[in-house]
Amino acid sequence: MSHFRFPRSFALPAVLLAAALPATACGGHGAAAGRDPGSAPATTATAGAHVTVSPAAERKDVAPGAPVRVGVTGGTLAAVTVTPDGKASDGVTPVEVTGALDAARHTWTSDRTMTPGTAYTVEVTAEDGAGHRTRTTSTFTTAAAALVNGVTPTPLNHAVVGVGLPVSLAFDRPVAAADRPAVERALHITTSPAVPGSWGWLTDPTTGVQRVDWRPDAYWTPGTTVTLTARLSGVGTGGGRYLRRDIHDTFRIGTARISYADLRRHTLRVTEGGRTVKTLRISAGRPEYPTWNGRMVVMDKQSTVRMTSASVGIATSQDSADFYDEDVKDAVRITTSGTFVHAAPWNARVMGISNASHGCIGMDTADARWFFDRATRGDLVITSGSTRATVDEGNGYGEWNLSIGQWRALSALG
Structure with a gap:
């Protein structure tokens, strides 16, 4: 297994993975002189083990990115848990807070952020030199997200x-x-x-x-x-x-389904596992509306899509020769800007001969159905021979048009 850094999402069970925001200092109240004002000393039955917890007990405005820190003097930490008490203030199921002990077991520090608007309970088990254990509990609440x-x-x-x-x-x-x-x-x-x-x-x-x-x-x-x-x-x-x-x-x-559209030869060669399974006759974008060059990825497919010239900024007036408003069959989307592979029976006479579309890749009804039935989200469609530029890396999943170095340069972590 390899591990690499990276709604409607789901609450996760606790796992030890690093994730933290820059911490906002936690102020306290009622702290003794010389003590961390964001910590709350634990009252223990064993004089040798003294536990402190930050954020301070009963804090109500803790930043979700603030660290939780537990320390002990006169002993070692046996266990620390930081668990939510019920739902967050906005109804979200909160996350548990994970963390790690240092090698000496004198400090425990959280390694992730907390759910906003959530009451958390810190439970600490400490052990003194004589083997006596004591349990300490502290609570605090994270600030709600405005x-x-x-x-x-x-x-x-x-x-x-x-x-x-x-x-x-x-x-x-x-x-x-x-x-x-x-x-x-x-x-x-x-x-x-x-x-x-x-x-x-x-x-x-x-x-x-x-x-x-x-x-x-x-x-x-x-x-x-x-x-x-x-x-x-x-x-x-x-x-x-x-x-x-x-x-x-x-x-x-x-x-591994990869299709190669040669816009000069007006063909779409479909491969699976590196083997050509079928070559289809196509008609792509005409000179005024050329199809994108480059690597594109199947985003989704629909049996019928209403396509209009107005939606892609071509023509809004019905008097225009380029106006269209059609229910198009067997449409496989490959860009967010509106490029599809689809049935185009109105161009049947030029399939395999010339490019006559407004930028999509069209084919006859039978071939379009065959392609549609096999198409899966994540398949590649690679076009060449167009006069248009290479598709932008953010237009659908166009990032395959960048080299490894160019792609890695887009990470926020350098």
């Missing part, structure tokens, strides 16, 4: 996907540049077998949606199992806006 952010992960629900699909998290609102490193540190990818790759930050030029994607260095190998663990509850995204839920999901890589 503003929240959401994230949509892809893929989900134990999906089986094609070899080109990255792990992708799309944010409801952009993450500020200063907060992207903390978000990225909260993201983890585990693969079997081991696969090298990296996170990169993108903005879709059509929708304006910001994403952080994990792309392997090369296309996935069929049969690979991929697990996403995103410890995002309590991570700030800028402007006082917080993420509220963790995410955990696993998916698997299926058939």
